[in-house]
Amino acid sequence: MSDKTLTPEQAEFQDFCRAWLQENKPAPHPTPLPQAAYEVTDPSHLTYLTEWQAKCYEAGLIASDLPKQYGGHGMTDCQQIASNEVRSAGVPYFINWIGLGMAVPTLLECGTEAQKETFLPPIFSAEHIWCQGFSEPGAGSDLASLQASAVKEGDQWIINGSKVWTSLGHFAQYMLLLARQDKNDKYGGITYFLAPMDQPGITVKPIHKMTGESGFNEVFLDNAIVGDHLRVGNVGDGWKVAMATLTSERGAGVGVGAVVGESPMAVMQQVIQLAKDTRRNGQRVWDDPVWRDRIVKVYERTEASLYNGRRARVKALNGGAMRIPLQGKLTGSEISQSLHQIALGILGLKSSLYVGDEHAPANGKWPLGYMNTYTGTISGGSSEIQRNILGERVLGLAKSK
Amino acid sequence: MSDKTLTPEQAEFQDFCRAWLQENKPAPHPTPLPQAAYEVTDPSHLTYLTEWQAKCYEAGLIASDLPKQYGGHGMTDCQQIASNEVRSAGVPYFINWIGLGMAVPTLLECGTEAQKETFLPPIFSAEHIWCQGFSEPGAGSDLASLQASAVKEGDQWIINGSKVWTSLGHFAQYMLLLARQDKNDKYGGITYFLAPMDQPGITVKPIHKMTGESGFNEVFLDNAIVGDHLRVGNVGDGWKVAMATLTSERGAGVGVGAVVGESPMAVMQQVIQLAKDTRRNGQRVWDDPVWRDRIVKVYERTEASLYNGRRARVKALNGGAMRIPLQGKLTGSEISQSLHQIALGILGLKSSLYVGDEHAPANGKWPLGYMNTYTGTISGGSSEIQRNILGERVLGLAKSK
Amino acid sequence: MTTPKDFGFDDDINMLKDTYAKFLLEQKTTESLRPSLKGTEDPYHGSPRPAYFDTQNWQKTVELGMHAVAIPEAQGGIGMGLVAATALAEEIGRYALPTPLSNNLLAAFILRQAPTDSAKQLLEDMASGLCAALALYGEDGSLEADSTDVQFSDGKLLGSAWYVTDAQKCDVLIVAAQCQDGIDLFRVNRADPTVELSPDRIVDLTRDQARVAFHATDAEPLTEQGQGSRCLNLALPALLTLTAADIAGAAEWQLQATADYAKVRHQFDHPLGFFQAVKHPIVDMMIATDETRSLVYQAAAAFDFDPDDAARCAHLAKSSASDTAEFCANRSTQLHGGIGFTWEADVQIYHKRQMHSQFMFGDGVWQRAKLAELL
C-alpha cells in the first residue's frame, strides 16, 4: 500500500525501490556481520558491504536528490523514500556511514566545487571509505580542546598528534581531520582538512571495545602531509565547519542514504517476541505484568520517536525547527539502551551466553547489542552533552561550561 | 521485648518511657492536627502541642542526656532511646522543632554559658517557640547571598531586610537570625543573632503553600533591634555557626528529642494496607503485580534507610562518619515523595478528594501528604544542593559552584 | 502509516487552533480563576470553594463556534473530527481553563457513536449551547465497562455516579447505567429534583467534580438496548486522546514556565539554568512532553483517518500523557524551588490539574495493560 500523500513521480520511485530491493537483496554473508558498520573489521565483510553499497548507489537509492555533477541522480524529494525503503527491506547496512553521514553534508555545505566533484562520487559508491579524526585521547566531549597541530609549509600542511575512537580508520582512504594551526585561540585556532590515510605519516592501531569487537582505532599522525587544496573552509574556520558535520551526526542533518541497520521498531518487535518466547517460573515472561509494563513503556517511547520524526517536518506542530531533530540522538540512544536492558532482563541468566555460544539466543545479539548501546550514549557527543545542547540551543538556558 | 544490647540503666529507662508514654498519651485534639509541626497555625493546636511537649520534657524524654545546668536531665546515652520510643508511640509531634532541632545544637556548640543557661530550658519546655531567619526572597539555596543588614549602634544591632519561609514565625518568641554586617565579604560578612520577635521592628505575614496550608511566613525586619549579648559567635562568624545549624537540619546533628510525626515505615505500612483495601478493575490494587512491584521497591528502600541509620553507627561498616548521615535528608525526602506518588496511584481518581471531603480516604491525607513532600525535597537545602554536598564532602569531587 | 504526514493538521484546523489560543491568551485564564479561590485556601478552616464557571468566557466560546466543532453538520455543528477537537483540548490544557468545552467535546464523540434519534437530539441541543457532562464512573474510578454503580430499572435511574467532572457547569448528564442487557447510556437533566449533586472537595482548582445520586430519576435512553458499552468502547480512543491532549498542553506550559524561571532566577552567581541539575531535568521535561504530543497527534489522526488503529494509538497517547503529567508536575514544582510551592504561583495550579488528569480514563499502567492485549 502506497502512502497517499506522494506525488505520482514519488509513488513510482517508491514502487521501483521496493521491487529493486526485493530482487537485489544479497544473500547473507557466510559469517555473520557485526551489528553496525562501525564494527566491521573482517576484510571479506568489507568487500561484501562495499559491493552492496555500490549497487544501491547505481540503482539510485543513494544520492537520489543530488545534482548529477556531484554524482547524484538529480531526482526531487526521493531520498527520504529510498532511505525508508532501504531501512525496512531487511538488507545490510551501508558500510561508508561516515562518508555518507558526515563527509557528504560537510562537503555540500562548505566544500569547494572541485572538492565536491572529486570526493562525492567515490563516497556514494564506497570506493573511498571515510573516517573521522575529531576526538583525541585527552579531549573527550570537550572537542575544541584538541591538540593535533597543523603547520603550513608551502602549499602543504604538516600534521602531528593523535586521534582516537576512529571508526573504520583501518579501512579508510580519507579522514575528516581537525587540527590546530593556532595554540592560543581555542575555537578560532582549528582548521578542517580532508586527509589521505595512505601515507607513511599515519599509523592506525585498533582499540578493542568492551564487547571484544574492534572497529575503533587510535590514529597517530607523525608529520602527516595534507595539501592545502584539501582544506575545507578558511584557515581557523575548522570549528564552524565541524559543527555542521556534528549537527549532522547528532541527527539534524539531511540524509543522503540510509546508514543504519535494523530500525528501532524492528528491534522493539523482536523484544516483544522474545518475551513471548521466553519462559521462566512456569510462565511466558510476556505474561508477567511487571515485565509487560516495562516492555510496553519502551514500546510507547519507540513509537513516540517515530511520530516525533514525522512531526519534526510539520511546522505548525514542531515547536521550532531544531527542537525535535536535536533530541533524536539522545532519545534514540537512551531508548535503545533501556530496551536492551529489558531484553537482558527477559532472558535472565540466559543473557550470560555470548556470541558464539551454541545456546545463546540470537547468537548473543542481546548482550552484544546492550553493550554497544553505550557507543550511542557516549560517542558523538555524550548524552550529558546532548542535554546541554538541548537546554541551551532549544530552550535558551545559560551555557553550562 | 527489649533490645539485648542495652545497659541495665538504659533498659530501665526504656521501660519507663514506654510505660509513661502509654499512660500519658494525650487524647486527640477535637480538630485534626496538620501533618507536621511547621504547618500549625491554629492557636488551640499550639496550646495543645505546647502542653504535650512540656509534659514530655518534665518526664525526661527531652534533653535526657544534657547537663542539669542547661535544663537537661543528666542521663547518659538515653536520648536515643527516648526519641525512638516517642516516634513509635503514636503520640503528637513536638511543636518546637526548630528550637529543638536547630537552636539547641547551635547553642550547645557555639553559644555562651549565659546563652545556654538562659535559652535552653524554655526551648525544651516549649515556653519559647523558635523560628529560623536564614532564607531571603532573593537567595533560595544560595543562602550566603543574603542581604539583611546588621549595623552596630552602641551595644545593639539594628537589623533591616526580610526573611522568607519562616516556619512558626507567627508563634515564635525568638528567631535564629543571619544578617550581614559587611557587604563586601560574602561569607565573612555574616553574623549570627538570637532575635526577639516581640518588637515593633518585626512584622510577620503568612505565606500559603500549594496545599492551602500556611505555617510559613515572610518576616519583615524594619529597624529591628538585637542586643549584642544575643550574638552567637564572633562578628563575621555567622556563616560558620549557621553551617553547624544546617548540618543538624540536614540530618547529621545529635537529636535532643524526637521532632517528627509518623515514622517512614509506619507510612509505608499504611500504603501497603491502602493497596490491600483499594479495589479497581475488579481486583485489589495489591493484586496487580505492577503496583505491587512498585510498592515493594519503595518498601525495600524504606527498610534500607532504617538499616542505613543503624550502620552509620558501626565504624567498621559505615565508610566514613558523614557518608550515611549526610544522605538522610535527601533519601528520606525522595523516598517519601515516591511513596506518596504511589499512594495517589493506588487511589487513582479517588486521590482527587481532598481534606474535608467526606469520601476522601484518610481525610485527604495522601494528596496533602504528597504535596507536603516538596517541603522535604526543596527546603533546608534542596535535593540538588544535597547531591552537591554529598559529592563534594563525602566523595571529594570538585565543587560545583 | 496511513495517517497524513501532517497528522491532519490542515489550514482550517491550524486557523481554528490559533483563533482559540488567541482568545484564551486574552482571557488571562489563571488570573481570572484567582478571585474565586481567595479565602478558600486553608484545607482545615477555609470556606467552601465555589465551582468556578466563567460564563462570559463560555458565551464567547459559543460565539466563536468552538462548542460545535465536533458536532456533525446534520445536527447543526461544524462536523470536524478528532484532530480539530484535539487542537482545542491542547489549548484548554495549556491555559488550565475551567470550561465545559472539555466535557462537551468528550460528549460529542460518545454521542456520535450512538445511532439513535435521542443522541442526535442531544447533539443538536449541544450545538445550540447546551452543556453536557459525563457520569460514567463508579466509586472505584475504574473504566472497565461494567464498573458503573448506577442501575436502570422500571424506567428510572437509581444509585450514584462518581467523579463527574464539571458537574456544576452542565445542563445535562450522560449517565452510564447497568441494565438488563448490559450497560446503556441515558440523558438526564441536571436540574431534575430527583438528581442530587454533592460537590467533591477536590485538589484540582481548575475543575469541579461531584458525586451525583439518582433517586428514581427519569432518564431518556441514548443508546439502543445493551449497546452502551459498545458505544463507549468506540468513543474511548477519543476520550483518551482528548484527555492526553489536555495534559500535553499543560505539560508544554510547565516546560516553558520552568525554563523561563531558570533564565531569570539567579543562584550562586548564575542563572539557575546554568546548573546541569536544573538544565537537564528541564530537557527531560521537554523530551517527555514531545513524546506525548507526537503520540497525541498521531492518536487523533488515527481516529479520523485510520480507525482500525485508533485504540492502539489512543492507549499509547494516554500512557505517555499520564506519565508525563506526573513527571512534569513533579519537576516543575521542584525546579521552581520555594516559589513553586506557594499558593501564589501558577505552577501549583497546573500541578494539581495534571495530577487529576493523570488518572482520568485510566492511568499509565492501565493503558499499557490494555495496549499489551493489542501487541
Added chain:
Amino acid sequence: MTTPKDFGFDDDINMLKDTYAKFLLEQKTTESLRPSLKGTEDPYHGSPRPAYFDTQNWQKTVELGMHAVAIPEAQGGIGMGLVAATALAEEIGRYALPTPLSNNLLAAFILRQAPTDSAKQLLEDMASGLCAALALYGEDGSLEADSTDVQFSDGKLLGSAWYVTDAQKCDVLIVAAQCQDGIDLFRVNRADPTVELSPDRIVDLTRDQARVAFHATDAEPLTEQGQGSRCLNLALPALLTLTAADIAGAAEWQLQATADYAKVRHQFDHPLGFFQAVKHPIVDMMIATDETRSLVYQAAAAFDFDPDDAARCAHLAKSSASDTAEFCANRSTQLHGGIGFTWEADVQIYHKRQMHSQFMFGDGVWQRAKLAELL
C-alpha cells in the same frame, strides 16, 4: 529488630575481613586475570577463553583458612556464620575475583541444612580443600523448586544442569534432581566419565560457567528423600545474601573508581566531577550502593540471629542488589566516557560481572514478588 546493632560484625569478623581484603589487594586480581583474556577478545574470530583459575591464589586462600569459614567445627571447619561469609563475599565482589570460594560458601550453607552423613562428609572434604559447585538450574534459569531439568531414577542422574558457575574449577558438583518425591540433592564427581561439561561462552570474564550433562551418572544422595526443596529453601536466604554481598562489593568498587576518574579527568577546563551531570549520578551510585550494603548486612545478621526474618531480609537484599548492579554498571561505564567502554579498562570487567550477578538466584522483580507474599 533483634539482630545486633553492629550486624554481628564483631572483632573476629572484622579481622577476618581485613585479612582477606589485604590478601586480595596484594593479589592485584584484575591484573592477574588479564593474561588469560589476551587474544580472546574478538567475539567472532577470537580464540576460546580458558576458564581462569588462579590455583596459587586458591591455595593461599585455603592456607588462610577462608575456605572453611562457614563449615561447622564438627566437620573440621571454623564454624562461623553468614555474617562472616558475607564479609568474604563482599571482598570477592570488590576485587571481581574468579575464585571457587564463592561457590564453596554457597555450598556450605546448603549442606548445613541437610542432616545426612553424606552432607557432613562433603563438608569435611571441603574443609580439606575440595571445591564444590552448584548444579541447580534448568534451562530457564528459574529458581522455583521444580525447575531442574535433571532426573534421578534407578540410582542414576540423567539430563542437563544449566548455568553451573565455576564448573571448571570444582571437584564435586551438588546437583538438584527430580525424584519420585520431589527434588533431592546429589553429590557427583566432576571427573566422572559420564559427566559431560560444555563450557558456556559467557559475557562475564571473571567466572566460568557450563552446562553439565549427566549420562547415567552415579550420584550419592545428600538429602533425605524428597527433602531437597526444603533444604534449598532454608539455604536460599544465604545464597541470596552472599550473591547480594558480591554485588555490593563490586558496586562499591564501581563507585570509588568512577569518583576517582571524575577527579583526575578534565573536560571544559574542570575536573569531570565539577559538572552536576557527572557528580549527581555518582552520588546516586553511592546511595544505591549504601542501601544495598545495609540490607546485605541486615540479611546476614538475620540469618545468624533472627532466622524467622531471614527470608524477608534476604529477598530485600537481593532485590536492592540486583537493581544496584544494573544501575552502577550502567553509570560507571557512561561516566567513564570512551575509556570505560574499552577492553583495557577494568570498568568493563566489573560491568559484566554485575550484569551476571544481577540475575543469579533471581532478579529484582522476582525477589519483590516473593517479598510481597511475606507482607
